[in-house]
Amino acid sequence: MTLFIEKIKLHHLKMSLNDPFSTSFGTFQEKEFFITEMIDGSGKRGFGESVAFTSPWYSEETVQTNLHIMTDFLIPILKNNEIHHPDEVFDLFHPIRRNNMAKAALEGAVWDLYAKQKNISLAEALGGKRKAIDVGISLGIEPTVNDLLRKIEHYVQEGYKRIKIKIKPGYDVDVLKEVRCVFPETKLMADANSSYTLNDIDHLRKLDDLDLMMIEQPLAHDDIIDHAKLQAAMTTPICLDESIHSLEDARKAIELGSCKIINIKIGRVGGLTESIRIHDYCKEKGIDVWCGGMLEAGVGRAHNIALTTLSQFTLPGDTAGSSRYWKKDIIEPEVVVENGVINVPTKPGIGYEVDEEALEEFTLSTKEFNI
Structure with a gap:
C-alpha cells in the first residue's frame, strides 16, 4: 500500500496559554507552532504538530528553523520518494542531521494519515494496547511556595497521578521540603532542566530524603557522563530528557x-x-519510560496519548487535559482528564477532529505544497 500524498499544508499558529509557564529557561505566555497537514487523493487528512519554541532555549531548534528545514529539505524529500509505511520517513530524513522537531512534525502527519487510510486508531497503528492512560501534571516555577501549594492541592483533588515541579538553584530543596510536608503521600518528581553541575552534588543529594519518583535532567542538556557520576551518588532515580535525541543516545546512557x-x-x-x-x-x-510534554495543543497531545499506550510507558506522563493550558483547543472533543486518566480515542488516526474554526482563528499564515 502506497501513501499517496497529494498536498502538504503548514499552518503557522499562535495560541495564548491560560497562565504563564515558568521554567529555568524562561517564562512562556504564548506558543507559536506549526500544524502540519497531509492530504491524499481521497481527501483524507493527517495532522502533526511542531513543538519547537520561538527561541532556542530547550534545544537549538526554533519555530523559524522548523519552517526552513521543513520547506527547503524535508518536504522535497517526501515529494521525491514513494512511501509505503510511516517507518520509512525516519530513514528518508536521516541524511538531514538533527532538526528532530521539524522531522517529527511531518512524520507525525504521515502516521496519522496512514492510520486513517488503514481505518485504525493511531494507537493501534503504533502497536499500543492500553484503552486508558495515567497522566500527571507539570507545574512551573511559581512566585511563592503558597502559590505552588494551592496549585498542587487543586490538581491532587482532580486526581492527577503525579505532580512534576520545576526547580532551579535557589528554588529547589527547601521548596520541595515544604511540598512534601503538606503532601506526604503524593507522588512527586522534580524537573531541573539542566540547571545544575556536579559541583552541586552534595546539595542535590538532599533530595534523597524527600522520596521523589525521580529528578529529571539535573545536569547539562548534552551530558551523559556526569549524570552517571551523579546517579551513582544518589538513591533518587535520575530521568534523562534533553540528553536523549536517539536510540543510540539511550543505549549509551543506559550502558553508562x-x-x-x-x-x-x-x-x-x-x-x-x-x-x-x-x-x-x-x-x-x-528501564521505565514516560511521555513528556512540550506545551502541545490538541494535535500534539493526541500523538502523545497514542504513544503512551505502549507497554513500557509505566509512569504517568505530562499529557494533561486541554483546559490545563488552553481556553480553547484546536481539536474536538478536547482532551479531558478524569481522575488522572485519559481514555484513549478509538476513531481512526489521532481520534480527534480538528476544529476548523479554531484552526482558522489561531492561524497566522499557511503554506501549501503540491506533492
Whole structure:
C-alpha cells in the first residue's frame, strides 16, 4: 500500500496559554507552532504538530528553523520518494542531521494519515494496547511556595497521578521540603532542566530524603557522563530528557548507568518511529519510560496519548487535559482528564477532529505544497 500524498499544508499558529509557564529557561505566555497537514487523493487528512519554541532555549531548534528545514529539505524529500509505511520517513530524513522537531512534525502527519487510510486508531497503528492512560501534571516555577501549594492541592483533588515541579538553584530543596510536608503521600518528581553541575552534588543529594519518583535532567542538556557520576551518588532515580535525541543516545546512557528512567518526547527524538525504537530498547533493558510534554495543543497531545499506550510507558506522563493550558483547543472533543486518566480515542488516526474554526482563528499564515 502506497501513501499517496497529494498536498502538504503548514499552518503557522499562535495560541495564548491560560497562565504563564515558568521554567529555568524562561517564562512562556504564548506558543507559536506549526500544524502540519497531509492530504491524499481521497481527501483524507493527517495532522502533526511542531513543538519547537520561538527561541532556542530547550534545544537549538526554533519555530523559524522548523519552517526552513521543513520547506527547503524535508518536504522535497517526501515529494521525491514513494512511501509505503510511516517507518520509512525516519530513514528518508536521516541524511538531514538533527532538526528532530521539524522531522517529527511531518512524520507525525504521515502516521496519522496512514492510520486513517488503514481505518485504525493511531494507537493501534503504533502497536499500543492500553484503552486508558495515567497522566500527571507539570507545574512551573511559581512566585511563592503558597502559590505552588494551592496549585498542587487543586490538581491532587482532580486526581492527577503525579505532580512534576520545576526547580532551579535557589528554588529547589527547601521548596520541595515544604511540598512534601503538606503532601506526604503524593507522588512527586522534580524537573531541573539542566540547571545544575556536579559541583552541586552534595546539595542535590538532599533530595534523597524527600522520596521523589525521580529528578529529571539535573545536569547539562548534552551530558551523559556526569549524570552517571551523579546517579551513582544518589538513591533518587535520575530521568534523562534533553540528553536523549536517539536510540543510540539511550543505549549509551543506559550502558553508562546515567539514568534509571527516560522521558520520551516525540519531537525531541525525531518522531514516532524513533520513539517506538527507544521504548522497545528500554523495555528490553528494564528501564521505565514516560511521555513528556512540550506545551502541545490538541494535535500534539493526541500523538502523545497514542504513544503512551505502549507497554513500557509505566509512569504517568505530562499529557494533561486541554483546559490545563488552553481556553480553547484546536481539536474536538478536547482532551479531558478524569481522575488522572485519559481514555484513549478509538476513531481512526489521532481520534480527534480538528476544529476548523479554531484552526482558522489561531492561524497566522499557511503554506501549501503540491506533492
